[in-house]
Amino acid sequence: MALGRQPVPHSAPETRALLKRPTWETGLWSWLTTVDHKRLGILYFVTTFAFFILGSLEAAVIRVQLAAPNQQLVTPDFYNQLFTVHGVTMVFLAIMPLGTAFANYFVPLQIGARDLAFPRLNAFGYWAYLAGGLIFYSSFLLGGAPDAGWFAYAPMTMTEYNPGQGIDFYMVGLLISGIGTLVTAMNLIVTIVNMRAPGMSMMRMPLFPWMMLVTAFLVIFAFPPLTIALFEVIMDRSFGTLFFNPEGGGLPILWQHLFWIFGHPEVYIVILPAFGIISEVIPTFSRKPLFGYPMVVLAGIFIGFMGFAVWSHHMFTTGMGPMANSIFAITSFVIAIPTGVKIFNWMATMWAGRIWFTTAMLFATAFLVTFTMGGITGIMVAVPPFDAQAQDSYFVVAHFHYVMGGGALLSFFAGIYYWFPKMTGRMLSERIGKWVFALVVGGFHLVFFPQHFLGLLGMPRRIQTYDTGLGWDFYNLLSSIGAGVLGLGVMLFIFSLLRDMRSGKEAGDDPWDGRTLEWSISSPPPHHDFGDLPIVTDRDPVWLAKHPELIEKRDELSESSDGAPEAPNAADDEDELVHIPGQSWFPFLASVGLFVGGMAAVYHNWFLGALSVGFITLCVYAWAFEGVGGHYLRVRPNERRSTGLASIRPLSEMAGKGQS
Amino acid sequence: MSSLIPGHTTHTEHRSTPLSDRKLLMWIFLASDCMFFAALIGTYLVYNGRSLVGPYPTDILDIPLTTVSTFVLLMSSFLMVLALHAIRMNDIPKFRLWTLGVAFFGSIFLGFQVYEFSHFIYEGLTLQQNLFGSTFFTLTGTHGVHVTIGVLWLLSLLIISYVRPMTSQDALSVEIAGLYWHFVDIVWIVIFTAVYLVEFI
Numbered sequence: 129m130a131l132g133r134q135p136v137p138h139s140a141p142e143t144r145a146l147l148k149r150p151t152w153e154t155g156l157w158s159w160l161t162t163v164d165h166k167r168l169g170i171l172y173f174v175t176t177f178a179f180f181i182l183g184s185l186e187a188a189v190i191r192v193q194l195a196a197p198n199q200q201l202v203t204p205d206f207y208n209q210l211f212t213v214h215g216v217t218m219v220f221l222a223i224m225p226l227g228t229a230f231a232n233y234f235v236p237l238q239i240g241a242r243d244l245a246f247p248r249l250n251a252f253g254y255w256a257y258l259a260g261g262l263i264f265y266s267s268f269l270l271g272g273a274p275d276a277g278w279f280a281y282a283p284m285t286m287t288e289y290n291p292g293q294g295i296d297f298y299m300v301g302l303l304i305s306g307i308g309t310l311v312t313a314m315n316l317i318v319t320i321v322n323m324r325a326p327g328m329s330m331m332r333m334p335l336f337p338w339m340m341l342v343t344a345f346l347v348i349f350a351f352p353p354l355t356i357a358l359f360e361v362i363m364d365r366s367f368g369t370l371f372f373n374p375e376g377g378g379l380p381i382l383w384q385h386l387f388w389i390f391g392h393p394e395v396y397i398v399i400l401p402a403f404g405i406i407s408e409v410i411p412t413f414s415r416k417p418l419f420g421y422p423m424v425v426l427a428g429i430f431i432g433f434m435g436f437a438v439w440s441h442h443m444f445t446t447g448m449g450p451m452a453n454s455i456f457a458i459t460s461f462v463i464a465i466p467t468g469v470k471i472f473n474w475m476a477t478m479w480a481g482r483i484w485f486t487t488a489m490l491f492a493t494a495f496l497v498t499f500t501m502g503g504i505t506g507i508m509v510a511v512p513p514f515d516a517q518a519q520d521s522y523f524v525v526a527h528f529h530y531v532m533g534g535g536a537l538l539s540f541f542a543g544i545y546y547w548f549p550k551m552t553g554r555m556l557s558e559r560i561g562k563w564v565f566a567l568v569v570g571g572f573h574l575v576f577f578p579q580h581f582l583g584l585l586g587m588p589r590r591i592q593t594y595d596t597g598l599g600w601d602f603y604n605l606l607s608s609i610g611a612g613v614l615g616l617g618v619m620l621f622i623f624s625l626l627r628d629m630r631s632g633k634e635a636g637d638d639p640w641d642g643r644t645l646e647w648s649i650s651s652p653p654p655h656h657d658f659g660d661l662p663i664v665t666d667r668d669p670v671w672l673a674k675h676p677e678l679i680e681k682r683d684e685l686s687e688s689s690d691g692a693p694e695a696p697n698a699a700d701d702e703d704e705l706v707h708i709p710g711q712s713w714f715p716f717l718a719s720v721g722l723f724v725g726g727m728a729a730v731y732h733n734w735f736l737g738a739l740s741v742g743f744i745t746l747c748v749y750a751w752a753f754e755g756v757g758g759h760y761l762r763v764r765p766n767e768r769r770s771t772g773l774a775s776i777r778p779l780s781e782m783a784g785k786g787q788s
Numbered sequence: 789m790s791s792l793i794p795g796h797t798t799h800t801e802h803r804s805t806p807l808s809d810r811k812l813l814m815w816i817f818l819a820s821d822c823m824f825f826a827a828l829i830g831t832y833l834v835y836n837g838r839s840l841v842g843p844y845p846t847d848i849l850d851i852p853l854t855t856v857s858t859f860v861l862l863m864s865s866f867l868m869v870l871a872l873h874a875i876r877m878n879d880i881p882k883f884r885l886w887t888l889g890v891a892f893f894g895s896i897f898l899g900f901q902v903y904e905f906s907h908f909i910y911e912g913l914t915l916q917q918n919l920f921g922s923t924f925f926t927l928t929g930t931h932g933v934h935v936t937i938g939v940l941w942l943l944s945l946l947i948i949s950y951v952r953p954m955t956s957q958d959a960l961s962v963e964i965a966g967l968y969w970h971f972v973d974i975v976w977i978v979i980f981t982a983v984y985l986v987e988f989i
Contacts, residue, residue, distance in 0.1 A: 245809045314816045322812060324804045348816060352823035360831065360926070369915050369922035371831065377840045377919050386827060661802055696802035749944075 146750040149757055150711045161711040163247035166653060168254050169233030170551070175258055176226040182265070183217035184618060186210050188611060191575070195608035197596040207592040208275035209294070213268070215278025219394070220302060221261045223536050227401030228253075228312055230543055231340045233551065235316060237646035237653060238334045240325025240662045240773075245318040247709040248751065253312030255719030260305025263726045267297035274298035277590065279391065280361075282372035282383035287365050296365060296730040303358045304726045306351050308719075313347035316340055325645065327664040327693035331425070334644045334667075335418065338425050339404030342432040346393045346400070349436065354390035357383060366732055381446060388439035396435040398532060400428060402539035403470060406492050409542045410474050412640050413489035414481030417668055420473045427466035427473075434463045444515045453512040460510035467503055471496060486640070487561030491542035494569045498538060502530025505580070520590075523583025529576045541568065541621075548628075549635030553651040556632060560624040567617025574610025578603035637771075643668035648773045656706040659763040660697045662773035673776040703762045710757030718747035814964045818971045825975050828930055829982055832923040839918035845987045848911055850904075857900035858980050861935075864893035865973045868966045878956045880949060887946045887962075890969065894939040901932050924983065931979060934972045941965050 152158035162168060190210055193201045202210065232250065236243055244250045267273040274294040276284040285295045320341045324333060360371040361383070370376030372383050411418045418424060440448060440456040474496060483489065505527040509515045518524055541564075548556045582603045587594065594600055638647040645662055646653070647670050666672045672679055698704045725740030769775055803809070836845075871886035905925070913921045945965060948954065 246813065310820060314813055314820065317816050318809050318812045322803050322805055322807065322809055326802055328804070348820035349823050352820055353827040356824060356827035356831070363915070363922070363926060367915050369926070370919050371922055371926075376922075377835070377838045378922075379834065379838075382831065382834055386831075389827075 146746075146754070147713050149754065150713060152711070158711070160716050161251075161713055163243075163251050163709050163711055163715075164655065165232050165236050165243050165247065165250060166551075166655075166657075168250055169229055171254055172225055172229030172232055172257075175254075175261070176222050176229055179217050179221035179261060180223075180226070181618075183214050183222050184615065186214040186217065188615060190214065191608040191611035193592065194594075194604050196605065197594050197598075197601055199593055202592070204592040205275065208590070209268075209273040211590055212275050212277055212280075212298075213265075213273045216264065216274070216298065216302070218532065219278060219398070220305060221257075221264070223398050223532060223540070224309070224394070225257055226540050227340075227343065227398065227536075228257075228309070230336070230401060230405065230540070230547070231316055231343075232312075234547060234646060235319060235337045235340055236323070237550075237649070237657060238644050239320060239323060239328060239337050240645045240658060240664065241319060241323035242657045242661075242706065243709060244315050245323055246315050247756075248712050248715050249311050249315050251712070252715035252718060253308045253315065255716050256308030256311070256722055257305045258308075259719045259723040259726065260301045260303070260308065262301075263304060263723060263730070264297055264301030266727075267294050267301075270297075279384075279387050281387075282361065282378075282380040283374060285361055285365075285383075286373060293730060296362070299358045299362050299365070300726045300729050303355055303362070304722050306355050306358075307722070309347055310351050310355075313344035313351075316344040317348070320344075325662045325664045326696055331422065332664055332667045335407030335421075335424060335428075336401070336404035339400045339407070339428050342428050343397050343400045346397050346432050346435060350390045350393035350397065353386045357386035357390070360386075362729065366729070381443075384443055384446065385439070388442045389436070391442065392439040393432075393435040395531065396431055398536045400432065402495070402536040403428060405539045405543040405546070406474060406495055407470075408644065409488050409492040409539075409546050410477050411668075412546070412643055413484045413486055413492070414478045415484070415641075416477055416481040417643075417671075418473070419476035419479075420469075421667065423469055424473050427469040430466040431463060434459060434466070438463060441510055441515075444512045445519045457510055457512055461507065464503065464507055471500055471503075486545065487556070487558055487565055488542045488545035488640075490562070490565045491538050491545065491569075494565070495535065495538040495542060498530060498534030498569070498572070502527060502534050505530060518583055520588055521583035522579045522587045522589055525589050526576045526579035526583060529579070533572060533576070538569065538572075541565075546640070547646075548625075549639045550646055550651050550653070552629055552632070553635050554628055554630075554632030555635045555639060556628045557624050560620060564617050564621045564624065567613055567620060571610050571612075571614030571617050575607050575614055576610075578606045578610075582607070638670070641671075641674070643671040645669060645773065648673075648776055649771050654771075656708060656761050656763070658772055659704055659706070659768040660772050660774055663693055664773075665693075669773055670776060673773060674779050676778045677780070697768075701765055703764055704768055705760040706763055708758045708761050710754075710759070712751065712754065712757075714747045714751035714754070718744050718751070721747060808960060811960065811964055811967070814967050818967065821971065821975075824930075825978070828923075828927045829978065832927050833982060835919040835923050839920045841918050843908075843911055843913045843917070843920070845920055845924075845983070848908060848913055849984055849987060851984060851988060853900070853904070854980065854984055857897050857904075858976065860893050860900070861897040861973055861976055864890045864897070865970050867893065868969050872959065872962050872966050875954065875962045876956050876959045880954055883954070883962070884946060884949055887942050887949075891939050891942040891946065894935050894942070894969075898932060898935055898939070901928065901935075905929075927979065927983070931972070931976060934975070938965075938969050938972055941968070 150157060150161040152161065159167065159171065162171075189202060190207070193199055193207065232244070232254075235241075270293065272292045272294045274280065274297060276290060276295060276298075280295065280298055283289060285299075320333075320337050324330075330338075360369070363369040364371050364373060364378075370378045372378045372380050374380060407418055407424060437459045438456060440452060441460045444453050444456070474492075478493075485493075505523070509518050509524060509527055545556055545561060548554075582600055585599050585603075587598070587600050587604075594604075635651050637649065637651050640647070645664075648662065649658060662669065666679070721740045721744035725737050725744065728734070728736035728740055805812075867886045867889040871883055871890060874880075874882035874886055908921075908924075913924070915921055915925050942965060945962060
């Protein structure tokens with residue numbers, strides 16, 4: 129391993145494989161065996177979207193049930209399952225992996241890499257996430273979903289109080305999807321640290337990969353405590369250990385600590401990719417470089433760091449004492465500072481910019497307002513005396529929906545409108561987009577803004593129904609109407625997606641006059657992404673190639689101080705040989721093993737469990753011994769020159785040619 | 789970068805740092821694994837002294853016995869260093885010898901653990917008996933699984949060295965296995981201190 133270029137062998141090395149190496153390019157089998165980051169990104173998008181729809185349907189039932197007092201549409205038991213599954217779905221199976229979907233597709237493109245560092249591990253990450261999600265959701269069909277809330281507080285999860293299988297599905301499902309999340313995060317770190325294009329120093333990297341790097345570090349440090357906590361509950365329920373059993377001296381409060389040591393960083397795992405997307409969308413459509421780039425990066429790192437120092441603010445009312453409450457209140461306030469830095473930097477980027485209000489930009493602007501509102505209620509509940517009042521009320525529900533929905537989800541809408549042309553080569557309808565924007569943002573505020581009042585009026589969360597005359601009727605009705613509006617917006621969005629995927633307007637390579645490397649290649653990108661690796665000398669390389677007159681105005685930190693980077697590409701008149709990693713069965717098969725083993729653990733069938741472990745071990749060995757494989761793609765010199773950063777000419781030059 | 793496993797002559801492509809991808813991945817995995825053990829050791833320490841019934845740690849822990857097994861495990865790390873040095877020097881017979889030694893010492897440690905577990909169960913300490921049993925077996929059992937995986941990994945390397953010729957080109961694969969092995973040892977030092985030694989201060 130060395131910097132720069134090394135000789136490339138002309139054919140892939142021989143491998144010894146247990147199964148014949150798959151080479152399908154289309155059809156079901158090609159999707160099961162793919163290791164291409166773009167196809168896996170699409171799988172993530174489709175899967176997270178399916179889970180998002182399921183989570184939304186559960187929310188819809190909840191809102192219909194609560195629309196008027198004293199309704200009995202669903203039983204209290206089923207209602208418990210609904211809000212539990214809704215929470216878990218949205219946090220673990222929809223919003224968080226949606227960030228991974230964007231990362232899978234766009235981190236390599238933005239840093240000028242041809243794939244993630246470990247393509248097969250990437251595939252395994254996806255399949256393990258799906259296996260966990262399927263185990264979790266199969267509980268609905270197999271005798272009842274978990275019903276102890278998305279944070280599953282002990283001792284509600286102990287066999288004595290919850291004898292059904294639901295909690296087992298929760299524990300095992302999250303544990304297995306967590307494995308997928310962990311390996312993908314590790315993969316992303318290696319990719320971002322090691323596979324940036326020549327000349328792309330860390331301080332020239334776009335914000336989205338930067339925020340994904342911070343997110344991935346949060347994942348690798350935050351998921352282990354959750355995994356251990358889940359494992360301990362599984363031990364309690366399967367083998368009668370005493371971890372969270374008060375009768376044996378166990379402390380249920382320990383679950384809360386372990387869960388929130390994971391749970392608070394999880395909030396930033398969800399929101400930092402969103403910050404990254406916003407930091408891409410706002411500069412592009414403000415026609416200005418990101419204001420205060422280093423501060424935005426550092427603020428993101430600081431948020432990630434502080435994310436581990438605030439977990440107990442979820443536990444102010446558990447009696448930790450005034451000292452612990454004070455400390456965690458102060459650390460929670462501190463985290464508002466870097467968040468504020470980011471908000472102000474985005475506003476300063478828009479300030480005096482020539483703003484182009486596309487749908488993506490509209491969503492980004494709505495994000496700024498909505499997320500700030502969620503942040504302000506966050507400061508309120510970080511005050512322990514206020515929290516004692518608001519705890520477990522609809523005020524908290526309103527707060528975290530403003531952060532998760534108004535923060536993460538609106539920015540993901542922005543990201544989809546921004547990047548859909550790159551992924552499909554077609555534009556999403558802007559006319560429908562404006563309607564989607566109005567319905568989604570309007571509906572969102574109509575659902576959740578009244579919930580602040582409901583909380584302050586004393587409505588507790590997680591109640592199946594309520595009596596009339598408490599002053600809650602009007603706000604609940606308003607909230608339920610909002611849910612209908614929001615649902616309409618989402619349906620219109622799905623219609624637009626399905627229609628424009630095939631028949632949308634042709635997008636071209638660069639419909640937004642983009643700044644970053646993904647806009648220098650074709651839409652959709654070719655399998656190998658980059659023929660020539662781009663050589664990056666600036667922070668917004670594609671912009672500067674198109675507008676060289678801006679070079680004088682660029683930030684001095686992004687200037688090249690180390691001369692021209694070494695070119696890793698073939699000589700101009702030679703073919704470039706691009707390595708395409710081979711497809712593989714084993715990431716998929718290993719995840720099938722995880723699924724079967726997980727089901728065995730749910731049903732305490734230890735024989736089947738042992739078989740699964742054996743099967744997974746076999747897959748791991750076969751995976752290791754089959755090697756990377758694949759083949760070398762020959763890119764001709766003229767193909768190399770027709771796309772990529774080096775092919776981009778200054779716009780002024782193009783215009784001059786047009787006139788003469 | 790070359791690799792031990794056939795067909796692993798991976799990317800000859802550009803990298804931003806001189807670190808190999810695989811070594812970086814191992815370091816990041818170990819960082820994450822630290823948190824796994826931190827959560828388990830944290831659970832153990834929180835519950836230390838909270839068991840409602842015996843046997844308690846001081847009744848049952850055998851410091852001299854575990855000191856011996858700890859010593860064996862630490863010496864295996866020394867052999868791991870020798871094995872890596874041998875493969876770097878292209879000295880395959882020595883590499884085989886030391887690698888076998890590491891796996892052997894690891895197996896001795898596991899043997900001690902199996903003895904310790906069965907002895908404790910005989911003395912009445914089970915997973916279900918008290919909090920000490922629940923936390924002790926879960927923590928040391930997880931560590932034992934780590935050691936087992938390490939032994940299997942090293943034996944796999946050893947077998948590969950007979951299946952196809954190995955050279956100093958393969959040192960990276962040995963180094964990565966070594967990183968894992970040293971980490972598992974270091975974690976044991978923490979566990980030995982937190983679980984065994986602290987009880988007798």
